[in-house]
Amino acid sequence: MNIAIIGCGTMGMAYAGNLAAMPGVKVTGVVDINAGRAEKAAAVSGAKAYTDVDTLLQQEELETVAICLPTYLHKPFVLKLAEKGLHIICEKPAALTLEDALEMKAACEKHGVRLFIGHVVRFFPNYANAYRQAHSGVIGTAKMAHFKRYGSYPKGMDGWYSNHDQSGGVILDLMIHDIDFACWLFGEVESVFASVIKREEPEMEYAQVTLRFKSSAIANLTGYWGYPGPFTTQFEIAGDQGIIRFDSNQVQSLDIKLAAGPSGEQAAVQIPSSPSLHDPYYDEVQHFIKCIQDGSEPRVSAADACYAVEIALAAERSARTGQPVIMGGNAS
Known part of the structure; x- marks a missing residue:
């Protein structure tokens, strides 16, 4: 090709x-x-x-x-x-x-x-594994999640990141990774509530978003541009039988903690990330090219991408007004 x-x-x-x-x-x-x-x-x-x-x-x-x-x-x-x-x-x-x-x-x-x-987050091994585990029933029914994504304020690249009209800001550019993943995990969103803190010097933008899903699940998302430490991603996905946790600074595999069994003993299972010769960006593009070649459906559809934009913009609107935004149907 x-x-x-x-x-x-x-x-x-x-x-x-x-x-x-x-x-x-x-x-x-x-x-x-x-x-x-x-x-x-x-x-x-x-x-x-x-x-x-x-x-x-x-x-x-x-x-x-x-x-x-x-x-x-x-x-x-x-x-x-x-x-x-x-x-x-x-x-x-x-x-x-x-x-x-x-x-x-x-x-x-x-x-x-x-x-x-x-x-690309759908192609990161720990996120893809978490999605599979959450839908496998290993933690029961997944009902709550918290996603965090922290990074330094993006510099260079002709300064377009700092122009909200060109980048969309921390929610549309950074948090949208976790918005897309949360929607992949839980389905359609019922309501969105958000708050954003901005500072000009030194530049910082911090956002908190709560998504309530039609499935009754709830996800809290944090996005932070201006974080003084290393780029960090974290998540917890909680079900009625256990929790899946990941912290990019601490572990390279999922930590799944299950509720106590009949014996009263706690079970902790380390699920290693899938071995991969290439980074997730390679896997993502290779997947898209395969879809072109064989006509198969992609892991991320154009409709999914439109929906992520819709939810991110609803969060922006909520942050401006201080009010929750009630969502309609999925983007088509």
Whole structure:
């Protein structure tokens, strides 16, 4: 499969390295308005470097394009590439508004191409294992969860992260990982309540979101830009028979603690993460490419990605008004 990469920043470089190592895939072109970044990605991937998309499309025979651009640029490029009949792998979030995300989805359907949005957390072994364990009944019926995601305030990349109109802020850009996972785990959301704290100097944005699901499950989510420590992810998923816990700073496997059995003894089972030769970003893109090749359904659908945007924007609205937001149906 011939594939190109548009955007050669942090994620574009990750795609360049992974795609270069992927059997049956050839990176034929990489594009960035910064020639130095394009040349760097070209050196990693073995592709030709370009500084504009139109020249790439004129000179290369492509089947798929990976969009690793800032969020505010997703929609115009998805629409342009869909019209050209190209399949699209686009970094998350899909777009800054639900209307734009749905328009992107509809355009790809109209032109008969696939649209995949990179909600990569579903491909992280510990999260994927937690999803399977929670649905296996090992902790009974999963009813509550808490997800945390902490990182330094994103710098560089032309300053677009600090512009809320371009990045969407900590909820839409960072917490959306856990929003998507929580919806994958528990289903449709009934209501959203959120609060955000922001500081200009030094820059910090901290968000707390509570999701109440139609299944009666509840998830509390924390997202933090400006955290002074190492990048950290944590979660707890509680059922009526036990709890699944993960802390990226402490363990490399799931800690599943079950309720006491008939003997009164506590059971603690360590479930190691699945062995993997590649990182989750590799597995995610390889999965999307396989879906293109065999027509199978992806682990993350375009509708899932639109729904994550809808819930994230509801959280933004709740944080602005101080009131909970009652949700309607799933995005379609």
